[in-house]
Amino acid sequence: MSKKSTITLLDGQELRRLAKLVHYQEVENIKNLQFKSEEDRCKYLKESKAGYKSSLALLDNGEKIKIDYKNDETRSSVAHTIFSAMEKTVNTCLQCFRNYTMRNSLLKKVTEYSKDLIHKLHNLDPQDTSGVLKLLADAREYEKAMVEYATKQSNFVLSSFSN
Numbered sequence: 001m002s003k004k005s006t007i008t009l010l011d012g013q014e015l016r017r018l019a020k021l022v023h024y025q026e027v028e029n030i031k032n033l034q035f036k037s038e039e040d041r042c043k044y045l046k047e048s049k050a051g052y053k054s055s056l057a058l059l060d061n062g063e064k065i066k067i068d069y070k071n072d073e074t075r076s077s078v079a080h081t082i083f084s085a086m087e088k089t090v091n092t093c094l095q096c097f098r099n100y101t102m103r104n105s106l107l108k109k110v111t112e113y114s115k116d117l118i119h120k121l122h123n124l125d126p127q128d129t130s131g132v133l134k135l136l137a138d139a140r141e142y143e144k145a146m147v148e149y150a151t152k153q154s155n156f157v158l159s160s161f162s163n
Contacts, residue, residue, distance in 0.1 A: 023052035085143035
């Protein structure tokens with residue numbers, strides 16, 4: 001029998017607490033790891049903190065565009081869709097990737113893509129219907145891809161621990 005599972009989608013403060021918890025766990029795990037040098041240990045800690053900061057930055061940037069465009073009929077739905085995708089990305093990264101290098105790599109890629117979408121949102125001409133629809137479609141595709149990716153990753157992680 002196949003087990004199918006999804007991750008628990010957290011939001012707001014819960015997601016921020018999870019990011020902090022994951023970071024603190026990584027810092028604790030360093031105590032059990034052997035490093036060639038203190039420089040290597042510091043590098044690990046810096047990369048772990050960078051992942052934590054990336055998670056928070058994605059959430060902060062997403063919340064900012066929601067607030068910035070809350071009264072803009074045209075851009076509000078696009079901003080909410082972009083934010084939703086960013087939130088799902090952070091959930092996926094924190095819950096599905098135990099390896100901080102893989103997590104940071106995905107966060108870095110998604111951060112760049114999110115910046116691109118936000119830049120397009122800022123420069124969007126509300127009168128350009130085709131431009132609005134294209135950006136909304138891109139944001140929805142981004143959100144859909146994150147949900148699918150999260151589902152695949154959570155199923156993979158769970159199946160690797162089952163018999």
